[in-house]
Amino acid sequence: MGVINHVPPLDLKRQYEPLSKQILETFERIFNSGGFILGPDVTSLEKELAQFLGVSHTIGVTSGTDALWLALKAVGIKPGDHVLTSPFTFFATVSAICNAGAIPVFADIDPDTFNICPEKIKQALKQDTNKKIKAIIPVHLYGQAAEMNAILSLAEQHNLFVIEDACQAIGTRHDKGVVGSLGHLGAFSMFPTKNLGAFGDAGFVSVNNSSLAEKVTLLRTHGSTVRYHHEIVGSNCRIDTIQAALLRVLLPQLNSWIQLRQEAASYYDERLKELSSKIESPKRAPYSTHTFHQYTIRVHNGGRDSLSKFLTESKIGNSIYYPIPCHLQKALSHLNFKTGDFPIAEKAASEVLSIPIFPGILRQEQDYIVDTIARWTRSH
Numbered sequence: 197m198g199v200i201n202h203v204p205p206l207d208l209k210r211q212y213e214p215l216s217k218q219i220l221e222t223f224e225r226i227f228n229s230g231g232f233i234l235g236p237d238v239t240s241l242e243k244e245l246a247q248f249l250g251v252s253h254t255i256g257v258t259s260g261t262d263a264l265w266l267a268l269k270a271v272g273i274k275p276g277d278h279v280l281t282s283p284f285t286f287f288a289t290v291s292a293i294c295n296a297g298a299i300p301v302f303a304d305i306d307p308d309t310f311n312i313c314p315e316k317i318k319q320a321l322k323q324d325t326n327k328k329i330k331a332i333i334p335v336h337l338y339g340q341a342a343e344m345n346a347i348l349s350l351a352e353q354h355n356l357f358v359i360e361d362a363c364q365a366i367g368t369r370h371d372k373g374v375v376g377s378l379g380h381l382g383a384f385s386m387f388p389t390k391n392l393g394a395f396g397d398a399g400f401v402s403v404n405n406s407s408l409a410e411k412v413t414l415l416r417t418h419g420s421t422v423r424y425h426h427e428i429v430g431s432n433c434r435i436d437t438i439q440a441a442l443l444r445v446l447l448p449q450l451n452s453w454i455q456l457r458q459e460a461a462s463y464y465d466e467r468l469k470e471l472s473s474k475i476e477s478p479k480r481a482p483y484s485t486h487t488f489h490q491y492t493i494r495v496h497n498g499g500r501d502s503l504s505k506f507l508t509e510s511k512i513g514n515s516i517y518y519p520i521p522c523h524l525q526k527a528l529s530h531l532n533f534k535t536g537d538f539p540i541a542e543k544a545a546s547e548v549l550s551i552p553i554f555p556g557i558l559r560q561e562q563d564y565i566v567d568t569i570a571r572w573t574r575s576h
């Protein structure tokens with residue numbers, strides 16, 4: 197191998213290379229079957245995902261965004277209801293709330309885990325004197341679980357539904373169980389870059405309650421089980437058969453891919469220690485494993501954008517998840533949030549930077565990344 201002078205943000209080709217024969221055979225099998233909507237591959241994938249998570253049901257859907265929307269609809273969220281979530285998430289969490297007709301409200305995050313803070317949830321619930329908040333969506337950001345013990349107990353006290361946004365956290369284990377099995381429902385994304393990614397958009401809902409599972413299944417196909425008979429208004433949110441079939445090839449690899457991500461993360465932790473005055477590596481919550489969908493560092497003293505530029509110039513993939521917290525997005529300007537409303541999320545948005553992590557990343561690539569960061573710190 198020559199000198200390493202670039203690292204991609206992720207490398208799916210490298211990851212899938214050992215499976216290419218099985219993947220191509222699956223394409224061919226589905227092509228020859230001529231069956232492209234639902235069918236046995238979808239049913240089998242749903243069973244296999246349920247087994248993987250240890251839940252009674254999963255329902256394959258079009259995307260993580262639709263998984264969230266379907267979960268909200270299934271628990272009866274209706275126009276005018278408030279749904280509490282983290283301001284520091286991909287905007288899809290909020291879009292789903294709005295598209296269910298509800299109003300997003302926020303509680304600030306924990307600075308160590310970037311996940312919604314139970315103390316802040318408590319304050320938000322105290323201020324909710326008209327009892328408009330009907331559900332909480334904790335987001336397990338970057339692959340680490342939110343503090344579910346406290347969240348579930350607050351939800352129980354206030355009679356709220358809990359929908360886990362586990363879009364970034366398939367396989368993450370909380371003390372209480374695997375994410376997606378802890379709340380009333382869980383929503384997962386299988387967008388191609390996720391730890392388990394399809395070859396296009398896909399997602400699923402996880403649930404332990406049969407009647408909620410039935411409701412999601414009904415909503416997924418225009419509220420219909422008998423063709424052209426519609427019991428409720430739903431939408432078209434089915435996972436594609438081809439995606440389900442391909443995901444069945446990938447799923448058996450997921451645990452080993454997670455382990456590779458965790459090993460790569462430990463290597464970064466070790467090597468980044470020497471830079472700890474300027475760079476903070478990800479903190480681990482005592483109650484959760486971390487599946488490292490992202491390895492996200494904090495860059496202190498206003499240096500984040502400069503480091504990002506330096507990495508890009510050094511041909512190292514890097515991304516900011518997320519540069520603007522949800523409450524300050526233009527799309528929510530009608531809700532009149534302002535800078536300072538959720539200061540911990542706002543600070544995180546100005547400091548976070550995700551560096552390459554993927555199954556198969558080489559130690560030499562990680563060394564090049566850490567050495568490049570070290571070079572940057574010497575001049576800042």
Ligand SMILES: Cc1ncc(COP(=O)(O)O)c(C=O)c1O
Pocket residue numbers: 259260261262285286288289335361363364384385386387397398399
């Ligand atoms: C936290 C979070 N929620 C929701 C979603 C939406 O998932 P999808 O892109 O599959 O619609 C994503 C995906 O990026 C996500 O990261």
